[in-house]
Amino acid sequence: MTPALRDFDQLPGPPLWPVVGNLLHVQPARLHLQLEAWCRQYGPVFRLRLGRFGRVVVLGDHGPIAQLLRDRPDGFRRTSRVQDIWTEMGLLPGVFGANGEVWQRQRRMVMHGFDPAHVRGYHPQLQRVAQRLVARWRLAAAGGGDIDLQADLMRFTVDAIAGLAFGAEVDTLSSDEDVIQRHLNRLFPILFRRVFSPLPWWRWVPNADNRALRESVPAIHAAVDGFIRQARDRLHADPARRAAPGNLLEAMLVAADAPDSGIDDAQVAGNVLTMLLAGEDTTANTLAWLIHLLWLNPAELARVRDEVRAVCCVDQAPSLDQLARLEHLEACTHEAMRLKPVAPMNALQALRPTELAGVRIEPGMVVMAAMRHDPMRDELVPHASAFEPDRWRGEGGPAEAAHHPKRVSMPFGAGPRICPGRYLALLEIKTAMAALLTHFDIAHVGTANGQPPEEVLHLAMAPRGLRMRLQARG
Template identity: 55%
Template sequence: MTTTTTGTEPARAPAAAAARLDAVRTVADLPSPKGVPLLGNMLQIKPDSMHRILEGWARDLGPIYRVDIGRRRSFLVVSDHEIFSTALRDRPEGYRRPPLSGELVREMGFDVGVFSANGDKWRRQRRMVMAGFDPRHLKAYFPALVHVTERFHGRWDRAARAGLDIDLQADLMRYTVDTIAGLAFGADVNTLESDDDVIQRHIDQIFPILWKRILAPFPMWRYYKTAADRRLDRSVHAVKDAIDGFIAQARARLQADPSLREHPNNLLEAMIAAADQGDSGLDDHDVAGNVLTMLLAGEDTTANTLAWMIHLLHANPETLARARDEVLRVTGTTGPFTLEQMSALDYVEACAHETMRLKPVAPLQAVESVTETMLGDVRIPAGTRIFGTVRHDSLLARYFPDPETFLPERWLADGHPGQAASSAKRVSMPFGAGPRMCPGRNLALLEMKMAMAMLLRHFDIERVATVDGGPVRELLAFTMAPYGLRMRLRVRD
């Protein structure tokens, strides 16, 4: 089989596509939602609900369709998990992360980390990052996680005793920032016990602006800076200073105790040790880019998934009771949590998987073709941008019976949720798939189990609701968050 190529790189034809060449479509043949002349669908795309718009069109237009943003900025949307996962798995050769996010991160003044890197740079950075996520090291980081979770307990205990409403998402962000800073960098930023949460406030500026810029039809900020753009510049400076500080402290620790290179106490020490190896091809810019990446990739994702999980458990009291029974049976009512206890929380972990099926915080995942290739039955040129709407298939009864129901039991069907239901995980894909799958997934699951175990062991949830009492809205700003959830807790006797 041959394909022609439009770029300088040779055309690729994955074997799976060969059989379908008899009915090849081109991008121009694909269905597209009705738009307006010149602007196409541009005015229909609202950044904070883009995922729902694309999911809705997928129901009408089928597994692959085209969205036109002006004349030159079309992208494809794929809702079929099998087709989209062939693209995710065909990285880095066939597909890459769309370069735009990396360019915008660089333009903001940051170094680029593994999430945005492509090609050889990505390969080298991924090796360094994975050295930090080595399970042997994760064990060594565990005491830092226990420490942060105990502080988190203290914060919610004070709120419960004072009868105060908790701003759920904001508190969970403090938990995940403190965890990442402690665990990843050995830094005690302690936003949980301080109102002077400077670093967190600065980090929180970055994602929403990045998302807006990715979708902006015109790069206005390059010509005129609004107050928000100037605030971002100040935040970039503050975050960069903090990152330089983390790296300087870690280098000082490694110099004082060279054995840390073999047995690092945190992810940053492990990354520096990996970068310092002669053939790594990496320097402190790569390390700095990945410190930022960990902060960004590890904060909102885990905090928002936890917020959704608490919301769903509160709405399903029987499920919540079963999760609490498991926590009390496994961990008792006192004493610090252990890694073994967390590994035994199968039902709580199943609740996390079920939450991510219904409320994936990355509901749109993006790739771009490196060369001309086949995607399903469509021949696509190099440089085609593609969004996968990963929730579409997760809500189909043929993959998940009674798909709208929150039913963690479905993840326990074949035993332990870690090994079980792997076919379900292949449909749901909350952490992506293939060689660029989220390296923080085990850490995220551990963090979520710790926070849920703390909550269920010590508190009854009196109320979880939006400020105005209305239904919870999904708000997309790079990750998908529940909008404005507040929680009231009661201390358990």
């Protein structure tokens, strides 16, 4: 007999307080850890009442989570929080927050930019950025000092993504001042503060954030308009570039120019900024976690190091073919993303009545996926808390098996809105790791007090306070 459907009010969950429900229980910077702890306490389907989010059903099982993520765009949309705040800050919207038909059009355009042939075209630029990372780390190694790991990796991904997105050389690795980046650096912390703020205080008490926005938003729009003009000029001067665009912006403009694309330059500009937002912290934090996990697992570090040194040379940037041969590095990256997913939750809003995990879902209800609950269960992933990259190399059983880690761990999401930047992110990760391991020996990775790094949820989940020390080779 099929079990009866449960209503929201029949679900277990943390005790509710009058009026505020669970709102005061929530600690934004560690919400993912709270969701995971509640999954263990109340089971993988429970309820929260969270202020403006209202009624929230939390899911921890990978099956219903996959069902949720696949039921888009018709069944569920992204909650509008990030996009509303982004728009209120005066920024042009992009694919991440778009829904319905607008999303479909923008997604088509964005996917054109991530076409594997185009991503291959960005490779030389990525290698130039990697050379600057090596130069920066050589200086740090010569000085014998500690490297602020997450901050330096952010410089790498900022330069990589800004270069690919704008088609302009942005260099935060060699100089601390890059004008567009200085303005962008102001935006993202403000966005983060506002997304997690329980009240919209900035509307009532204008402060330094509001002043920064008044200066930075027009400057960013002027810069992006300039990049679009330059890209259009390049496409006009050399029509052959339309078949082989040199960067994401050119590729998006080509797609936008298709007869029935329904896309204008404002939407292209919004998506250039969206790429920066979605692609910088996520990739930098994944790299930081990967390096830390390898340091904690010396046998795996030795395997990856030997693989990289066997395939890549010190005096030449690796080709795409060489990067493709770094299979153990790729397995370690998947394993790092299972243990430390930088997007550990995904909140969606129901557009129509449906059911998930035996619960009746009503339109408007928020369903939150706790992405790391199942990937940490020994019943599904043997020795789940251990770093065992071989599980990604066939030893985990056939890839189509229900419990293969590929099905249980979904660091890039799933379904029609799966991360379009995932291949580019893997390419960046391999490029940075190849640069690190061909040019340096790692002398130490850890926090100042020797404790495991705390997981902090900003827009992406980051390790707090990781330092690295390097010795240059040769």
